[in-house]
Amino acid sequence: MPIYLDHAATSPMPAEVLEVYTAELAARANPSALHAVGQAARMRIEEAREAVARGVGAATSSEVIFTSGGTEADNFAVKGLYLSRNGGAFENPARPRVLTTPIEHHAILDSVEWLEGFGAEIVFLDVDVQGRVDLAAAEAELRRDPDRTALISVMAANNEIGTIQPIAELGAIAAELGIPFHIDAVQALGQIPLNFADLHATAMSITAHKIGGPVGIGALLLDRAAAPAPILHGGGQERGVRSGTLDVAGAVAFAKAVELATGDLETRADRFSALRDRLIAGIESTIEGAILSGPRGDGRLPANAHFTFAGCEGDSLLFGLDARGLATSTGSACSAGVSRPSHVLLACGMDEDTARSAQRFSLGHDSTEDEVDALLEALPEVVEQARRAGMVSATPRWMQGAT
Missing domain, CATH: 3.40.640.10 (Type I PLP-dependent aspartate aminotransferase-like (Major domain))
Structure with a gap:
């Protein structure tokens, strides 16, 4: 599942x-x-x-x-x-x-x-x-x-x-x-x-x-x-x-x-916030270059965690997580088959490369601690693979595979 x-x-x-x-x-x-x-x-x-x-x-x-x-x-x-x-x-x-x-x-x-x-x-x-x-x-x-x-x-x-x-x-x-x-x-x-x-x-x-x-x-x-x-x-x-x-x-x-x-919004929001903060703390403690977007605590939605991952493409992260059974989102728009950096992140002052490295994790009524922990376990390897893929794509073709 x-x-x-x-x-x-x-x-x-x-x-x-x-x-x-x-x-x-x-x-x-x-x-x-x-x-x-x-x-x-x-x-x-x-x-x-x-x-x-x-x-x-x-x-x-x-x-x-x-x-x-x-x-x-x-x-x-x-x-x-x-x-x-x-x-x-x-x-x-x-x-x-x-x-x-x-x-x-x-x-x-x-x-x-x-x-x-x-x-x-x-x-x-x-x-x-x-x-x-x-x-x-x-x-x-x-x-x-x-x-x-x-x-x-x-x-x-x-x-x-x-x-x-x-x-x-x-x-x-x-x-x-x-x-x-x-x-x-x-x-x-x-x-x-x-x-x-x-x-x-x-x-x-x-x-x-x-x-x-x-x-x-x-x-x-x-x-x-x-x-x-x-x-x-x-x-x-x-x-x-x-x-x-x-x-x-x-x-x-x-x-x-x-x-x-x-019906019981306070309890619902508290549960979301606890899962969100567990996720945020886990990412920040294990992945170098992971930066939380938006405010902390009461200033953000209880069920939202959004990060940029330096050196990664958001799509690479999404597909890497998806291959491991984790459904997330880049949060960016896609028009006519061309991936574009998020207008939200650009309006907040991010450069295009940083904006392209985004990943949104959003929780819901059936989210659990075990699911958050599963993401935290899988994410470091996915980020590392995405960074390696980014380094390869940034290398001129004539140099790729050169010894």
């Missing part, structure tokens, strides 16, 4: 989630249908909506807008809020400024880049070497021109290096200035407390598959007073923001996953 240390990508379903998911898949009916079977499905949707709302501290269940996942929720938030703040028009926007950070998920970065093609002015907020937003600089930027600012979008915690952002402080400033605030909380759900009502946020994105729910279901938490322009048009479901037939099975399973992930 492979050891899975890539929960930040997708976390396997616990038995309790799988049970309710498969049971609901065997049911039938469109929840918008008016007959009794359809209305029973609608009732299960609304019960799921209430459970998700409780798990993230929403004021009412009506603030939960079901989506197909975090990417769709991010797109709805950024594009919808931008359009609504500009009268639904792209041309000559009265509020063209969009504030975000250079370490956001591509669902945000690509959305703001798309808006830039229609006249949006994108302002990237500074982050330090650990990936944390400079709060003073962010506040200055928010106060510089609030009347021309459409929104601010900052993730709760980074998906690669695990850095937790000061979202409560940013939300308070944005609320004071009347600027909509969107939080991408996809990685934070189930690891740190999230109380939508207390964060002064206009919108917040979450998804199921990061916490052991099914792929293909997520939610946008949306303040009752917010009315983003719809990006999808159709039947007017989900407050008219996200038209389309609702996934009853996905919503029910998502709700169960949220209940499990948030």
